[in-house]
Amino acid sequence: MSNRPKIIILFGRSGCGKGTQATRLREEFGFDYLSSGDLLRERAKDNDFSGLKLRKVLKDGELAPSFLMFQIWSAKVEEIKNKNVLEGLIIDGSPRALAEAKLMDDVFEWYEWKDIKVFLIDISEEEAFGRLTKRRVCKDCRRIIPWVDDLKNLKKCDKCGGELETRSDDKPEAIQARLDYYKKDVQPVVDYYEKRGALIRINGEQTIEKVYEDIRKLL
Ligand code: AP5
Ligand code: MG
Numbered sequence: 327m328s329n330r331p332k333i334i335i336l337f338g339r340s341g342c343g344k345g346t347q348a349t350r351l352r353e354e355f356g357f358d359y360l361s362s363g364d365l366l367r368e369r370a371k372d373n374d375f376s377g378l379k380l381r382k383v384l385k386d387g388e389l390a391p392s393f394l395m396f397q398i399w400s401a402k403v404e405e406i407k408n409k410n411v412l413e414g415l416i417i418d419g420s421p422r423a424l425a426e427a428k429l430m431d432d433v434f435e436w437y438e439w440k441d442i443k444v445f446l447i448d449i450s451e452e453e454a455f456g457r458l459t460k461r462r463v464c465k466d467c468r469r470i471i472p473w474v475d476d477l478k479n480l481k482k483c484d485k486c487g488g489e490l491e492t493r494s495d496d497k498p499e500a501i502q503a504r505l506d507y508y509k510k511d512v513q514p515v516v517d518y519y520e521k522r523g524a525l526i527r528i529n530g531e532q533t534i535e536k537v538y539e540d541i542r543k544l545l
Contacts, residue, residue, distance in 0.1 A: 330412070330413060330414075330441070331412040331413055331414050331415055331439060331441070332357070332413070332414035332415075332441050332443070332545065333414070333415050333417065333434065333439050333441060333442045333443065334351065334357070334414065334415070334416045334417065334443050334445065334541075334545070335417045335420070335442065335443065335444045335445060336348055336416065336417065336418050336419075336445050336447060337418075337419065337420070337421070337422070337444075337445070337446060337447070337512070337515070338445075338446050338447035338448060338449065338530060339448075339449055339451070339454045339504075339505065339508050339512075340387075340454055340458060340501065340504040340505065340508070341449065341453070341454035341455075341457040341458040341461070341501075342447040342448070342449045342454065342530045343447050343449075343530050343534065343537060344361075344418045344419055344447060345361065345363075345418060345470050346470055346472065346534055347447065347534075347537060347538055347541060348361070348416045348418045349469075349470070350534075350538045351416050351538075351541070351542075352416065354542075355413070355414055356413065357413060357414035357415060357416050358406050358409075358412060358413075358414065358415045358416070359415070359416045359418065360399065360402055360403065360406070360415060360416070360417050360418065360420075361418040361419055362395060362399060362417075362418065362419035362420045362422075363418070363419050364418075364468075365395075365398050365399060365402060366380060366384060366390055366395070366398070367384065369394075369398055370384055376394060380394075384494065384495055385494045385495060385500065386495075386499075386500055386503055387495045387499070387500030387501060387502070387503035387504040387507075388503055388507065389422060389423070389507050389511055392423045392425045392426045392429075395420070395422075395426060396426060396429050399420060400429075400433060403433060403437070407437050421515050422507075422511055422512050422515065423511050423512075423514075423515065424511075424514045424515055424518060426515075427515045427518055427519070442524070443526060443544065443545065444519050444524050444525055444526060445526050445528055445541055445544075446516060446519075446525055446526065446527050446528065447528050447530040447537065448527055448528060448529060448530050448531075449530040449531050450531070451505050453530075453531055454501070454505060455498075455501055455502075455505070457473065458496050458501045459496065459498065459501065460473045461473065461492070461493065461496055462480075462490040462491065462492060463490065463491060463492075463493060464483035464485070464486060464488040464489070464490060464491075465488050465489045465490070465491050466483065466486050466488030466489070467483060467485055467486045467488055469483055469484075469485050469486070471483070471484075471490060472534060474534075526544055528540050528541055
């Protein structure tokens, strides 16, 4: 890997494995990480107008408005840019609207980041629905517990011993809402990158290890 920093965009349907794959990449390469979902969940803890409204948006599985998303996201990117050395940045969950994709292009140009890889982790709606209704996350370290083998029987986090919880947007209606906005708002982003020849499509319906291998060899 010669160009620095390496920018890795992971996007795709809810449940496609963005968070899971980002964790693997961070563990191996130690890159910085920016998750739009985590940023919004953090912002939603504020008891101001947008914080309260965001809580409902997230719980219902709706998209946050691009202006708010981008305000929070770009402030974080500026912080990351000002660190001494940036080896790489994993972007999880952005963009989800055409306007956001175009603003992100501006950001990359402004910061003179040229090595951008856009990975679409592709899974079907059925697969997404099945995964999200079973997902559990550690309350403390936020580890996503894979729904495989013995991990299905875990009562506490196997990494830190924390309690396991279900995300508030992993209820059937909210999962469906997320799958619906994907068709309407995220599909145009897929088309946008595809037209430019910049989209790398990864089959997300393989084992976690195989998906990781496919991403890794294209970095
Ligand atoms: P976000 O937190 O990003 O949620 P999401 O997009 O719905 O995606 P998830 O986090 O649910 O799934 P994931 O792809 O990370 O999969 P995971 O690795 O956990 O965003 C939340 C909300 O914030 C959005 O709905 C929206 O409201 C808002 N938002 C976020 N970004 C926004 C933006 N840019 N603009 C506006 N609003 C925005 O895996 C899922 C499960 O599958 C786990 O149990 C895992 O173990 C399992 N799994 C993973 N990979 C595999 C595999 N290969 N095989 C079998 N199981 C697997
Ligand atoms: Mg995630």
